[in-house]
Amino acid sequence: MSDFAGLKALVTGGASGIGRATADLLAARGARVAVLDRDVTGVGKPLLAYRADVTDDTSVRTAVERAAEDLAGLDVLVNNAGIGAQGTVEDNDDTEWHRVFDVNVLGMVRTARAALPRLRRSSHAAIVNICSIAATAGLPQRALYSATKGAVYALTLAMAADHVREGIRVNCVNPGTVDTPWVGRLLDAAPDPAAERAALAGRQPTGRLVTAAEVAGAIAYLxxxxxxxxxxxALAVDGGMQGLRLRPAGQ
Incomplete structure (x- = not known):
């Protein structure tokens, strides 16, 4: 496919996981793609790589401007950079709440704010925010993470309303549990990694984890x-977790 031919895209958190799968897919479909990440080791051509920390406004503005200059414009922003958090409302102190919101919510605000002047010059402008099933379904031990993703969902709707008349579309993708390095680290830290993986896969009606490539495909569509x-x-890529209520197997 070459539906992105001539378009320029920027992907935050694009050095690994969902972000890297998305950057590679957009490039394969004809886009010129820039990646922003704290560590861009291993990111090579045809991708352009820029070191940036989404919690630092100056870092973000500098990287976005450099990327837009090198790409000769900007049509697509994929706000993917984010971190996880575990526990109930009792398990994380104020410092951790501020830290995770700073990355997962304000990180998107900073990047979008820096990119909007460039996106307004595009005739195919689009922003895709990476949200989560955690925004729309109650998941145990995910209070802080879920709160940030609920904010991302609301932010997406507000941004869509603010910028639709400027010709900028804003949507989000809500993945289920994705087989990424972060999930891999959670599994490695579990008392029984195999049992934990089976439990995560089992709560999705398809019976398996979502792949990064499947999420990337949804991002590319939007x-x-x-x-x-x-x-x-909000496009769910969750193996049916949000919408399906299956009977137990064999019934």
């Missing part, structure tokens, strides 16, 4: 010119 009438939408 970012691409063929979805020009789609804005203010």
């Amino acid at each position: 970012a691409g010119p063929l979805s020009g009438a789609t804005t203010g939408t």
Whole structure:
């Protein structure tokens, strides 16, 4: 496919996981793609790599401007950078709440704020925020993480309303549990990694974890010119976790 031919895209957190799968897919479909991450080791051509920390406004503004200059414009922003958190409301102190919100919510605000002047010059402008099933379903031991992703969902709708008349579409993708390095680290830290993996897979009706490539495909759909009438939408990529209520197997 070459539906992104001539378009320029920027992916935060693009050095690994969902972000890297998305950057690679957009490039394969014809886009010129820049990656922003704290560690861009291993990111090579055809991707352009820029070191940035989404908690630092100056770092973000500098990297976005450099990327837009090198790409000769900007059409697509994928706000993917984020971190996880575990526990109930009792398990994390104020410092940790501020830290995770700073990355997962304000990180998107900073990047979008820096990119909007460039996106306004595009005839195919799109922002895709990476949200989560945690925004719409109650998950145990995910209070802080869920709160940040609920904020991302609300932020996406507000941004879509603010910028639709400027020709900028804003949507989000809500993945289920994705087989990424972060999930891998959680599994490694579990008392029984195999049992924990089976439990995570089992809560998704498909019976398996979502792949980064599947999430990337959804991001590419929302970012691409063929979805020009789609804005203010949350696209679930969760193996049916949000919408399906299956009987137990064998019944």
